[in-house]
Amino acid sequence: MDQDQRQRTLAWHETLELHELVAFNSIGLVKVKKGLREIQDPQLQTIYQQTIxxxxxxxxxxxxxxxxxxxxxxSSEYRQYGDSFLAGDLLAFAKASVRNYAVAITETATPALREVLLKQLNQSVRGHARIYNYMYQKGLYPSYNLNLLLQNDVNLARRAMS
Structure with missing residues (x-):
């Protein structure tokens, strides 16, 4: 692939990372916007507004x-329901949980703590599989249809920014 082609097309792996970031940021944006309504402290409101x-x-x-x-x-139309957003939020949490446990294990020197973290990492991996399988079976996470996956991201990001 020549330089011109590389500049016109993303690689598959970076496209998938882009998808993960857009989905994660969109869900976070919706949550931060909803949280802003509840905040009383002016300084925290300013921080939330800057984050938005x-x-x-x-x-x-x-x-x-x-x-x-x-x-x-x-590509086809994105199905956006309340359960879809909540399932996506849980999926993002599950992914972060797996990553966090994996990092924590690499920093652990105490064998008993390592065993607990390993047990909880495996539990997090099972939790991720559970929510992913749910979303895939319900058509909420079209992981084998890149066009639909990316269109879902665009729709979610636009909704979050509106």
Whole structure:
């Protein structure tokens, strides 16, 4: 692949990472916007407002790369329901949980703590599989349809920014 082609098309692996970031930031943006309504402290409100602006800018910047993503097959309409958002939020939490336990284990010197963390890591992996399988079976996470996966991200990001 020559340099011109690389500049017009994202690689598959970076497209999937882009997808993960857009989905994670979109869910976070919705949660931060909802949380802002509950905050009484003016300083914390300012922090939340800055976070909202930064997340919106991040999404706008990331979405600019979507036209460069590879597009196999055909795309279809995104199904956006309340359960869809909540399931996606749980999936993002499950992924973060697996990563956090894996990192914590590499920092653990005490064997008894390592065993507990390993047990909880395995539990987190099973939890991730449980929510992923649910979402896949319900058509909420089309992991084998890249076009639909990316269109879902765009729709979620737009909804979060509106």
């Amino acid at each position: 602006r930064e997340l919106e800018m991040s999404l706008q910047e990331l979405l600019q790369f979507y036209p460069l993503a590879p597009h196999p097959g055909e």
